[in-house]
Amino acid sequence: MTTIVAYQPGVVGREALQLGAFIARSTRSKLLVTMVLPTPSAPSVARVDFQYTSLLRQQLFTELEEAKGDTPDDVDAEFRIQDARSVPSGLVEVAEAEDAGLIVVGNSSRGAFGRVSLGSVTNHLVHSSPVPIALAPRGFHSHDPARIRRLDVAYGGLAGTSGLVLAAAGMAAEMGAALRLTSFSLRSRSLTTDLIAEDELRSAVTTDVQSSADRALTEVQALPHPPEIGATAIGFGEDWADAIADVGWDAGDTLVVGSSDMGPGRRVFLGSTGMRIVHESPVPVIILPGDAVPTLVERAESDRPGGDR
Structure with a gap:
């Protein structure tokens, strides 16, 4: 079984990684840490679009490298960039392709500490995903127990x-x-x-x-x-x-x-x-x-x- 983590840089991403590891230990599943690169629905021949996309992809690679350092060592983790027309659709595509057990998303950075607050991507997933969604309260960190x-x-x-x-x-x-x-x-x-x-x-x-x-x-x-x-x-x-x-x-x-x-x-x-x-x-x-x-x-x-x- 696979647990998808919708990663974004910063505290929110680290909390999602913690929750993903918490669930992966409990379900004995692989962790697939994913960042979505939004791509235009119609191909463009403009060189500036190609250069911008290449720079953005390199930025996501750099952020995923940072995610590796924040991922607990005791879980089996893979890291991936997914091209899709939107972040929610890309996460669902990965989850369905991997037959994932659920998608883990972080909290909104503007939410109350210790409570769940939905950002725009999370709100879209919560009302459209065919895959179970796991949400981390703001400030979540798994210590003991770790599952x-x-x-x-x-x-x-x-x-x-x-x-x-x-x-x-x-x-x-x-x-x-x-x-x-x-x-x-x-x-x-x-x-x-x-x-x-x-x-x-x-x-x-x-x-x-x-x-x-x-x-x-x-x-x-x-x-x-x-x-x-x-x-x-x-x-x-x-x-x-x-x-x-x-x-x-x-x-x-x-x-x-x-x-x-x-x-x-x-x-x-x-x-x-x-x-x-x-x-x-x-x-x-x-x-x-x-x-x-x-x-x-x-x-x-x-x-x-x-x-x-």
């Missing part, structure tokens, strides 16, 4: 989400990671002064989510090689940041988010709720496009060893 220890699935308890849970369970088993379902509930500000009403609401939400999660986890336990399953976590808050923080996060956690059912077929498409969860996540995020879920479920249900370490 994924737990996959947390953003779970809404809705019909049709069992596929997402099974897909994440298969990924967790292959990584030798634990699985946890996480749900987030926003409480009305008008209830904050009514403790009885708030307690009743919290109890009702917890009962509903836990009942649905138990059914989904029963399917996970029936897999040939189920991962270790942690207690379902439900976060409450007046806004998404509070609710997401409320579940508690550990080093080695990675959040899995599914595409919206309103998305264009097999490609990644995040609705407003999914985008808010991604933006407020304090840990790396993997976004699964709709078409990837059945394939991952099929792998999870196949009778082959998981990722025991």
Whole structure:
């Protein structure tokens, strides 16, 4: 398996390399560090265009040499320049040609520290890629543990989400990671002064989510090689940041988010709720496009060893 890193020079690129290595260790995959050279859709005979492209290609070679120095020594890495009409399309072309497991992108340099903020290229990929996308929070650096220890699935308890849970369970088993379902509930500000009403609401939400999660986890336990399953976590808050923080996060956690059912077929498409969860996540995020879920479920249900370490 191959993990694509969309590299750019600077801090953002180093964070993407760190996340790529974090995932590559966990999945035992090759790292393919890629820079895209945008090329005009129509050929030009102008010498100045040729010279400019040659200079830009040499610059990308120099930047990839710098990337080699920032890539951890314990991962198998390859470095490549891809010609394409745009950066997003070039990354997808490489990922599809390599049958890659996912594309890793860095954070926007203008984002809040410790949170995910999408730049223009990342935003395009998040809404169009047929390949899972992994996002690094700003300031991400993998120390200890150096690989994924737990996959947390953003779970809404809705019909049709069992596929997402099974897909994440298969990924967790292959990584030798634990699985946890996480749900987030926003409480009305008008209830904050009514403790009885708030307690009743919290109890009702917890009962509903836990009942649905138990059914989904029963399917996970029936897999040939189920991962270790942690207690379902439900976060409450007046806004998404509070609710997401409320579940508690550990080093080695990675959040899995599914595409919206309103998305264009097999490609990644995040609705407003999914985008808010991604933006407020304090840990790396993997976004699964709709078409990837059945394939991952099929792998999870196949009778082959998981990722025991």
